[in-house]
Amino acid sequence: MLELTLPGMTCGGCARGVTAAIKSVDPAAEVMTDVPGRTVRIESSAKAEAIKAAVAEAGYTAA
Known part of the structure; x- marks a missing residue:
């Protein structure tokens, strides 16, 4: 489980x-x-860094 503040x-x-x-x-x-x-809460087998990078590429800063 990964939780990000956007x-x-x-x-x-x-x-x-x-x-x-x-x-x-x-x-x-x-x-x-x-x-x-x-x-946003994410249940995923992907690495947190990859998820954060995709969110950043979409234009959102994750905290």
């Missing part, structure tokens, strides 16, 4: 973009976004 995730469109970025690394990943809390 201050720039402010709407459903952002959540879809973040989810797509994560799924590009691991299509089988379970992604749970919380837009009001600006967090």
